[in-house]
Amino acid sequence: MTPLLQVRGLEKRYGARIGCTGVGFDLYPGEVMGIVGESGSGKSTLLSCLAGHLRPDAGQVIFDTRHKGPVDTVTMAEPERRMLARTDWAFVHQNPRDGLRMGVSAGGNVGERLMAVGARNYGRIRSTAEDWLGRVEIASDRIDDRPSAFSGGMQQRLQIARNLVTGPRLVFMDEPTGGLDVSVQARLLDLLRGLVRRLGLSAVIVTHDLAVVRLLADRLMVMKGGRVVETGLTDQVLDDPQHAYTQLLVSSVLQV
Amino acid sequence: MTDPVIHLEDVAKTFTLHNQGGAVIPVLERAGLSVRPGECVGLVGASGAGKSTLMRMIWGNYLAASGTIMVAGTDVARAAPREILALRRGRLGYVSQFLRVVPRVPTLDVVAEPLLDLGVPEEAARARAAELLARLRIPERLWPLSPTTFSGGEQQRVNIARGFAHPSPALLLDEPTASLDAANRETVLALIEEAKARGAAIVGIFHDEAARSRVCDRVVNVSDFTPGAA
Ligand SMILES: Nc1ncnc2c1ncn2[C@@H]1O[C@H](COP(=O)(O)OP(=O)(O)OP(=O)(O)O)[C@@H](O)[C@H]1O
Numbered sequence: 286m287t288p289l290l291q292v293r294g295l296e297k298r299y300g301a302r303i304g305c306t307g308v309g310f311d312l313y314p315g316e317v318m319g320i321v322g323e324s325g326s327g328k329s330t331l332l333s334c335l336a337g338h339l340r341p342d343a344g345q346v347i348f349d350t351r352h353k354g355p356v357d358t359v360t361m362a363e364p365e366r367r368m369l370a371r372t373d374w375a376f377v378h379q380n381p382r383d384g385l386r387m388g389v390s391a392g393g394n395v396g397e398r399l400m401a402v403g404a405r406n407y408g409r410i411r412s413t414a415e416d417w418l419g420r421v422e423i424a425s426d427r428i429d430d431r432p433s434a435f436s437g438g439m440q441q442r443l444q445i446a447r448n449l450v451t452g453p454r455l456v457f458m459d460e461p462t463g464g465l466d467v468s469v470q471a472r473l474l475d476l477l478r479g480l481v482r483r484l485g486l487s488a489v490i491v492t493h494d495l496a497v498v499r500l501l502a503d504r505l506m507v508m509k510g511g512r513v514v515e516t517g518l519t520d521q522v523l524d525d526p527q528h529a530y531t532q533l534l535v536s537s538v539l540q541v
Numbered sequence: 542m543t544d545p546v547i548h549l550e551d552v553a554k555t556f557t558l559h560n561q562g563g564a565v566i567p568v569l570e571r572a573g574l575s576v577r578p579g580e581c582v583g584l585v586g587a588s589g590a591g592k593s594t595l596m597r598m599i600w601g602n603y604l605a606a607s608g609t610i611m612v613a614g615t616d617v618a619r620a621a622p623r624e625i626l627a628l629r630r631g632r633l634g635y636v637s638q639f640l641r642v643v644p645r646v647p648t649l650d651v652v653a654e655p656l657l658d659l660g661v662p663e664e665a666a667r668a669r670a671a672e673l674l675a676r677l678r679i680p681e682r683l684w685p686l687s688p689t690t691f692s693g694g695e696q697q698r699v700n701i702a703r704g705f706a707h708p709s710p711a712l713l714l715d716e717p718t719a720s721l722d723a724a725n726r727e728t729v730l731a732l733i734e735e736a737k738a739r740g741a742a743i744v745g746i747f748h749d750e751a752a753r754s755r756v757c758d759r760v761v762n763v764s765d766f767t768p769g770a771a
């Protein structure tokens with residue numbers, strides 16, 4: 286099987302400071318990889334480089350495209366990368382405001398993504414939007430409301446619907462459950478798990494919440510100071526951490 | 542004789558506690574174990590001898606320092622994460638001591654999940670889950686609820702139902718009868734006997750001696766693998 290994503294020697298510097306360096310991994314179709322580490326450890330920098338929001342200073346991010354097979358997205362032409370970002374990739378931001386258009390209705394937020402990939406039939410766009418709002422458990426009578434009228438949890442679910450409506454193959458998530466209270470997080474986790482399984486999505490999830498990765502991620506990557514200090518099967522890294530930093534991370538939370 | 546499904550050779554395990562002065566705890570060395578289809582092997586030994594550690598190395602959430610751990614064709618000591626995940630999906634089951642689930646997921650789905658992950662149609666998966674939950678006396682009114690608020694014994698039975706949902710060729714059982722009443726204990730022992738009859742290779746930890754002598758064909762004393770013990 287060809288990996289969906291092959292990352293090699295990825296590095297991003299902010300002047301003299303290291304954002305991330307020496308990062309490499311393969312992600313296979315259907316796999317969910319979690320990235321954990323303290324704040325400032327380079328998780329979000331790495332995610333931005335993977336998703337094409339930031340240009341790395343070195344390294345490759347090879348994505349298995351539908352038509353041309355594996356292509357390095359770092360060196361690909363900008364329009365091509367934009368097209369990938371609209372079709373095969375999705376990015377769920379920590380703050381739903383960064384991923385939604387707050388002045389546009391819920392239905393519009395979802396429909397917009399469809400239109401960006403060429404959908405034109407209004408009736409079909411609206412019914413697809415409605416279907417997706419249902420899947421993320423937003424009642425259909427809220428379709429014309431703006432996200433500003435939604436709770437944080439609803440906004441996050443709307444952002445997920447907006448991202449998944451175009452049938453992406455790879456989803457990047459930056460602290461998708463951060464800032465939500467625990468019961469809302471649980472609902473979102475359940476939803477994400479179901480979607481990942483049913484749609485066969487691959488995902489890279491950045492979080493500092495070890496309980497979240499335990500439940501969502503197949504594999505785990507632990508970062509410190511911009512470097513990967515440990516990788517492995519999620520329950521192996523959490524139950525039998527090898528690196529001093531991972532041991533500290535795991536021992537400083539109550540029961541995960 | 543048929544080939545073993547689970548076969549460990551020369552397995553060693555040491556924990557290094559980096560944040561406690563780098564203390565090194567050697568737990569096991571030269572550990573070996575072989576389980577054929579239809580066989581159940583019990584792990585025995587004093588508390589802290591490393592029974593659970595050995596079992597977790599077979600499951601793959603503890604790393605082996607050395608040796609080979611062949612389980613249904615995969616060397617867990619060397620396999621990549623996705624190979625271990627594939628092993629766990631189709632060939633290796635595990636009833637751990639604690640149930641860990643996504644909050645809010647109904648009990649019926651928790652039990653059906655291993656089957657859904659294998660691509661079993663939803664209806665068939667739910668039917669199998671219902672059958673096991675009924676056998677383990679989880680009242681039907683609890684099936685739509687998340688097991689997170691269940692009693693210890695109820696959670697354990699949900700865990701057992703989940704572990705037995707798919708007929709894996711290899712099965713690990715960590716104290717499956719602890720905290721169960723007589724009737725449920727009987728059901729669990731019957732499930733183990735049925736799994737053996739269909740050819741499963743089982744490794745179990747049972748503090749309950751009567752249960753152990755009923756279902757285990759042999760025992761392996763993990764204390765024999767304590768480093769320094771000749
Ligand atoms: N994750 C871990 N990190 C460090 N040490 C560990 C870890 N897991 C187990 N140990 C140590 O390994 C040794 C064996 O523990 P284990 O839990 O395997 O024993 P056991 O035989 O299952 O005991 P019991 O009968 O009490 O359940 C103990 O000294 C324990 O402290």
Ligand SMILES: [Mg+2]
Binds near residue numbers: 592593594
């Ligand atoms: Mg134990």
